[in-house]
Amino acid sequence: MSRCRRVRGLIAAAVYEEPSPRERELLRSHLASCSACRAEAEILVKTAALIPNCAPELPWDLLPAIRRCLAERRAPAWQRPLRWAMVAAACTVLLAAVVYEPVVSRLAKHSKSSTMANSSNLQPQVSPLETALNESAQLIENKEFTKAFQLLAGAVDRHPTDPKAGEAQKRVADVAFDGLAWYPQAYAAYEKLAQKYPNTLRTSPEAVWRRNLLAETRDSDFEALYTIEAAARGEHDVFANLEQIVCAHPGTFVASHAAGKMAALVVQEAEAPEGENKHLYAMAQARECCSQPVAVVQLTLEMGLICWEEMSDAARARDLFNQAVNDQHTVLAQRQLAQDSLVRIPQP
């Protein structure tokens, strides 16, 4: 009976697929001696043959509807009514209603006295956002990221034309990304930076890179970034888990982000030998520790990018990108990234 149970799966599989020689022999010898299973096999073949294999026809092309859905969902996050933003707005209105009068009267007094003080004092004025930036620096040093985020975001909203507004907006985004791992808010903050203070964004390659990374992961609700964060904070197999993420997203900003975390894990920045670029050194050390060929290729690409973008070392960058192009384990996305990078580097 237990033998019958073991061959049942084989019988069902054999209805659809050619069994392996070993399975065929097992089936043949069992069916020759077991009439019950023989009957079972016959009835299963009959059942499968009875069920018509016909497909229902798709009534219309779904691509236009899907495209529309994607376009709607892709509207910048800060233009959409985020729940936390609505709650914050509601709280502000409520707070304003409760404290409006006393605050206004106090502000009026303060305004008068400060105007008098300013007119009698010729010291250079500090802009409101400069003050906020200084205060936030202290909060960030104390790892009070939430307070820093709220302070700066509120200050930028109140003084959008302040000369320091771009810098403050960039710091809002950086705190959300780096300190808090609040990716939806970081995405919204970098988008606002791009829309309202494009010059500040342009001068920061790191901010441009983060904006691209967030845009890449936004459609999956930043899932990959949370996975990287969880892997980096894990207690066991941190390097291996990050390597898995690199292999799952080859040739993307996500892979690049995970590779950066791997490099940071392997080498503390202070350990780089004198005269050596610390990022390149860390990435090379991490590459030595990789066990997956696709991850090795990705870290080679990262090294090439560091050589070109940070060190302007065209020869070394070209060599690394060529290694990535010619590696038999390189996947399509990585090869295209390497080829695109080679095009950007001037030929000798």
Next chain:
Amino acid sequence: MTVSQEKDPELESLSDEQLALALKRGDEGAFDVLVSRHQSRVYAVAYRFTSNREDALDVTQEALLKVYRKIGAWQPTGGFVPWLLRLTSNQAVDMLRRRKRHQHEQLIDEVRRKGGHAPVEPASMATDEQVRAREIDDRVQRALDVLSPTQRIVFVLRHYEGLQLADIAVAVGCTVGSVKVHLFRALKKLQKELKDLYSG
């Protein structure tokens, strides 16, 4: 069904896996080609779960949107179609669960008893055969309801979609041995449900 989109011949010539990698890189054109190429197949699988056109269309659309959103999680080492059909099956099973939770089951049964689901058109058959095939398909569609979600996924992917058992194992996330057992149980249950049709 006509596809009105302008096609990029270069993308059209790529394999599913190459297109999926291009999509991972952000090539939106690759997504359009994947949708155009597989939407009928996704709909057919969805229909085998939902038994009605509207729900099947919903499942199809959501599954294809998930492809766009979750392409980052697709591993280039695995085939694209098994991954796509797993997303579709999961989406369909979720819909069935939601449907049960909302207690619409009775109403749907009633509609189905009256032959409310969209007819399946078996291609190039004589009229008698066509009528008989429709009748059987209608019975099979009802019989599929007695299968467990995993049995249903395994049966639909193997019988209707022709996926290899090894690919189904990857899609379902179990061993090939378990897939064979699920297939056996599915066929046994269907045989029980359809046994009166054998004499005909």
